[in-house]
Amino acid sequence: MSTLLEVSGVSVTFDGFKAINNLSFSIGHAELRAIIGPNGAGKTTFMDIVTGKTRPDEGRIVWGGKSRSLLNMSEARIACEGIGRKFQKPTVFEDQSVQENLLMALKKDRGPLAVLFYRPQAADLERVRALAEEIGLADQLYRKSGELSHGEKQWLEIGMLLAQEPRLLLVDEPAAGMTSSEREHTTALLxxxxxxxxVVVVEHDMEFIRRLNCRVTVLHEGAVLAEGSLDHVTRNQDVIDVYLGR
Structure with missing residues (x-):
């Protein structure tokens, strides 16, 4: 499997605290990965570095398998390259309908004139209908987003990211606050x-991770502690000591 993102020897220090410590990580073009670890392990900082929000002190981040460095790109450029991020708290336009939220997120020319004179075409509306079907909100297209349940807002935000056609999707704790049935649907969606x-999923809910049935990376003190299947990493004594034993 070819590599889409490769992080090599990355470190970052905040006020003397090493949040990321010689971290190396890679993921393929069509791969699902879960990242787990105790609070302070570096999970959020890792996502901040990949999206350009935080610049590392050292190391390399190669994108697209073509030796292109993300370190030279702005946050906006990295987003245009196809790296999308979903934060834990859903951020949708609550006064707009589900359809309007998805239309705004479609990958389009975003110049000032293009935005000012934009009118959805038949292909845009069809794409939005397909996205709504994919995220399980096909019957909620014309509903105000503020009226959706917490889980439905999470799905809408995932749909808005998918509308941008990302090559890498970073998802932070998608199962938090969801009902059992909502977690099942979210699993299938991811x-x-x-x-x-x-798709990289940062999550604390071990049962949710088990449902994802994917490779798991365990972070501790800003470095990779273990990697493999969930059964493999949860049998690792170091992982038990620093994470599961708490």
Whole structure:
């Protein structure tokens, strides 16, 4: 499997605290990966580095398998390259309908004139209908997003990211606050998304991770502690000591 993202020897220090310590990580073009670890392990900082929000002190981040460095790119450029990020708290336009949220997120020319004179075409509306079907909101297209349940807002935000056609999707704790049935649907949604792009899920819910049935990377003190199947890493004595034993 060819590599989409490769992080090599990356470190970053905040006020003397090493948040990321010689971290190396790679993921393929169509792969689902879960990242786990105790609070302070570096999970959020890792995502900040990949999206350009935080610049590392040292190391390399190669993108697209073509020796292109993300370190020379702005946050906006990295987003245009196809790296999308979903934060834990859903951020949707609550006064707009599900359809309007998805239309705004479609991958389009975003110049000032293009935005000012934009009118959705038939192909845009069809794409939005397909996205709504994919995320399980086909029957909620004309509903105000603020009226959706917490889980439905999470799905809408994932749909908005998918509308941008990302090659890598970073998802932070998608199962938090969801009902059991919502977690099941979210699992299916992420597994389906990973068939055509790389998806990295940061999560604490071990049962949710087990449902994802994917490779797991365990972070501790800013470095990779263990990697493999969930059964493999949860049998690792170091992982038990620093994470599961708490």
């Amino acid at each position: 597994i389906e998304a990973a068939k055509t792009r790389a």
